[in-house]
Amino acid sequence: MKLHEYETKELFSKYGVKIPPGIVARTPEEVYNAAREIGTPVVLKAQVVVAGRGKAGGVKVANTPEEALELSRKMFGMEIKGLTVKKLYVTKYIEVEREMYLSLIIDRATRRYLFLASPTGGVDIEEIAKANPEKIKKIYVDPFVGVREYHIRSIASWLGFRPDAPQWRQVASVVSAMYKIMVDYDAELVESNPLAVTKDGDVIPLDARAIVDDNALFKHSDLAKALEEDPRDVTEFESWARKVGFHYVELDGDIGIIGNGAGLTMSTMDLVYHFGGRPANFLDIGGGASREVVREAVKVLLNHPRVRVIFVNIFGGITRADEVAQGIREALAGGGKPIVVRIKGTNEELGRKILAEIGVPLFEEAEEAAKKAVELAL
Amino acid sequence: MKLHEYETKELFSKYGVKIPPGIVARTPEEVYNAAREIGTPVVLKAQVVVAGRGKAGGVKVANTPEEALELSRKMFGMEIKGLTVKKLYVTKYIEVEREMYLSLIIDRATRRYLFLASPTGGVDIEEIAKANPEKIKKIYVDPFVGVREYHIRSIASWLGFRPDAPQWRQVASVVSAMYKIMVDYDAELVESNPLAVTKDGDVIPLDARAIVDDNALFKHSDLAKALEEDPRDVTEFESWARKVGFHYVELDGDIGIIGNGAGLTMSTMDLVYHFGGRPANFLDIGGGASREVVREAVKVLLNHPRVRVIFVNIFGGITRADEVAQGIREALAGGGKPIVVRIKGTNEELGRKILAEIGVPLFEEAEEAAKKAVELAL
Amino acid sequence: MTLINPNTKVVVQGATGREGSFHLQRMLEYGTKVVAGVTPGKGGVTVHGVPVYDTVEEAVRKHGVNATAIFVPAKFAVDALLEAVDAGVELAVVITEHIPVHDMLRAVNYAKSRGVTVIGPNCPGVVAPPIRTKIGIMPNSVYQTPGRIAVVSRSGTLTYEISFQLVKRGFGINVAIGVGGDPVVGLDLMEATLRVAQDPDVDAIVVIGEVGGDAEERLAKLYAEGAIGKPIVAYVAGRTAPPGKRMGHAGAIVMLGSGDAGGKIRAFREAGVPVAETPFEVPKLLAEVL
């Protein structure tokens, strides 16, 4: 779950970090009132969970409440990288002296938490890594040890502060807060970019974002509720698909993909692409998927406006082929689109038989099946 | 710091464990009122931090408030193993079906927490270990893992309960509370003995005690304050000595011992005993002790009524011999007792010279010095 | 044999559950010495003739169990793993999916500190046809042909698919390890490859990667440095995966600009590892490097 800037900043604030005054607004009137309350100049920031919203016109400065009202009318409803702007975060305009970068992730290789710190920020970490890799320092934190003074020391001095500078404790506060957010909220990423030194000499997270582990949302009912109310980065199809319980990602082609297992499903997409087709989606029915899930999966693609051919590629491990076949049969009972099915695995023969009964062709190999799917989509 | 039964039980209660109703009383009148409030029969329990107070007459049942008043008059002021009874814990009398044993310590060998559980309790663990060693089960808990369901399962089933028994969750609650007390309060021991199954079928800590790491008291100002107000298991001399800042333990002989380092000081006691003398105390001035501390140490023993000879045995490591010598000289300025001094170590010659100036004999070897001290004490 | 051997004695945690019971039977059929099951509160029953206990400790004490297959639900899986570690198993295969990553991070570190090898979570496990031992959920039918090829993979079904292709073209399999699709796994693609490379009975290794993380890049680097010492053929899934999107596996995501399939394929090729364009090309490339 990707957290909005305002949600992330609220967490920073909860853990004692000073953040710029800000109000979330859902209508131009709310923007106007917020601008008056906060005091102009203000910044209007589109709350969409994508990078680069500034370049896309999602961040504007308003010098009066009236200007804020005016600007917000254009910003609400804007599309930024496919996402519609529904909320604006109205924040105090802050004069900035220097922009830094600080993020916290889980490092897969070392199985530790990892801070990435750079004394220059404001652009994506990828860009810093390309232009000035020597500016990025890695500070590892073991989960059994947690953030300690020596980590803070390492980060604060790398960001350019001396222990006796007033900013030192502010950096310490940001570092501690990021770690607490990471651990307490099961985050996979907590980022402040830019982490700014203001003209007044304060260190504040001028922008911030976080991604929370979807597998841990059961522990965080407040976030789960926020996600329910504002699915943020998913299309209607994605949202629906996830509610049914499988992994679904929207792509831009016309061949609907259903696979079991993430790797096989991705490989099926790649295979379609390899033979000249364009996958419309990623739909993984997962391990141990029930007949009902398979049925719903096929139905999603039957209803998908862009999908012209459905390609089901199942190599049975924990999934039982007869369950898959029955799900497909049930889904097709209500009419259909061309379907190419390949099943191999557990209870395979039974699955084949079930499909044969409804006249759906079966392929032995995914390669032939992929070619057939691409052919049907032409 | 040894916690009283009532203090330990309050911690159990804080962490959600049901404990028998109880009130701490400091006067017979308070006992009477407590007995009325709680409802008789009640148990009067002397709050002294030693084992075996029951056998010593420190635990009595009263059937009426009047009887409680009467009994308490005899109990207040009682001496139990050298400690005076100043507080009685008045608790509801509980009918007991079965007595169990459960404690939590730090296991030095494995560097893990260790629960000791026995389905029969009420006597010291040493006695269980002697009579029924097979009844004691050890359940290790790693500090990075903490108490988990599987530990609770192991303990609860060993204590004789089935997962569907109502006592199962009560044992779980006791286990969790003990672990929390252990970690949150830096305890070295948390014990419930007996942990009782009542006639009503409840599992409750009928008696409980805990020892908190003295080195961690700075984290627990509430406990430090309680210790200040009620030094509990120390004599006046011990209390004084500890306030000065060194380790002091009262023994029953007449040769006062001052050493640097715990091992050497114990060895000095043993040496005196080996040559037929009786050590009066253990006084370790520690590593890096200042002149002031040494002076106060000698003064303590000068003022000690039982000490007839003082034996200072210093082998200088982190301690500087000249500092020791100066401390001794300063202490002796106000009059004295026979003193035998042996110093060896850092700045040794300087120390020797200082002592020579005030006519205190110096020994090369502790063995000769010990013999001399024993001789002087005859 | 890597990870497992003829003395491997397995306990199934979650043995009385639907999946646990189903796969316990498949493991027995394959030849695995499944000697015990564990389901707290169900101690005393048997599943497919295998005795079930309340605790792993009991299974270890009574049957000398040294490996576990964990099928318990995500909320309880970390506890099950820690219990197995504390009970003294040497290998833990965590099949369970959807375990919170921070919990697994701590558990994996703990297991390592106790010298326990963890495979998974969210993995198909490990299978060794030469000794007919499987701890996991791979389809038995695919792993009937022993041989000298090792398969190491971040995927489940794609592993079966490619193993199937290998067998079909006459290759035999020494061991197949699915390391798991989560961001934090006990043994990652690089580490597992390094392990199988040390087995004298392995001639070549098929590595199946996917988007997310940098295990493929780290492996490519090791290979280039000569640390593997055996031929590798790679396949990487997810060339058509969009950035910033989680592709089924919790670990299959391009984040902070790193982990895309293109970069991994490039890293392999630059290190001299041939990369198959499709799963079906793997046997062909394998034949070329042997």
Next chain:
Amino acid sequence: MTLINPNTKVVVQGATGREGSFHLQRMLEYGTKVVAGVTPGKGGVTVHGVPVYDTVEEAVRKHGVNATAIFVPAKFAVDALLEAVDAGVELAVVITEHIPVHDMLRAVNYAKSRGVTVIGPNCPGVVAPPIRTKIGIMPNSVYQTPGRIAVVSRSGTLTYEISFQLVKRGFGINVAIGVGGDPVVGLDLMEATLRVAQDPDVDAIVVIGEVGGDAEERLAKLYAEGAIGKPIVAYVAGRTAPPGKRMGHAGAIVMLGSGDAGGKIRAFREAGVPVAETPFEVPKLLAEVL
């Protein structure tokens, strides 16, 4: 040499403090390669000619430090130890006394999981006369005679005392290790003895125990099983220590009925280890077993 060797390069944490600075100089005088100091916020100064840094990481990077001597106050000592572990030292000697035991419990476990050997806390350290290297606070004057006797002890000053007696009677010392007086130490009396026993340059081991815990009993058991393989002479302090009282060292206490000196002496004697009645008897018994 056990624990230290001619390539041991030491950083002193808390180098600018009173004790740290004092002992840094003593270590230099003895011959120890003290190449750096660390005091957060004091980076840039020098102490007795040794450069001081803000972080251990810097000391490691610039001087190839592989061992640390920690002199920082109790409240900060655990952080200092963890910092050293994360910075990659191989050996950490924690001199500091009064560290909360739970904090040390976690730190020692963590250090072990990272392969770092910890000596202490609340210890005099380690000294090896043959290579004139000392990490700790032992008086240099006592350790001037290299030889083939190892001394392993839970005490500080008592170790110097007995080492002094040994040297006086003509014995030379290979290594002396004070394992520390706390209940939880990085390497306990048994473990440290096991380590020195493996050194071919050690002929016999003097073990100095005291009340509290069961390290002496465990060592006696190992000895009886033949796991030490070298003669041991023991001394145990605290025969006159009353039960339930902490005797200076946090670890020197008889608790739950175990840990008294009598039991330890009995365990040693039953295992065939001679136990000296006084420190001064140690050299005599040593001469008898050699």
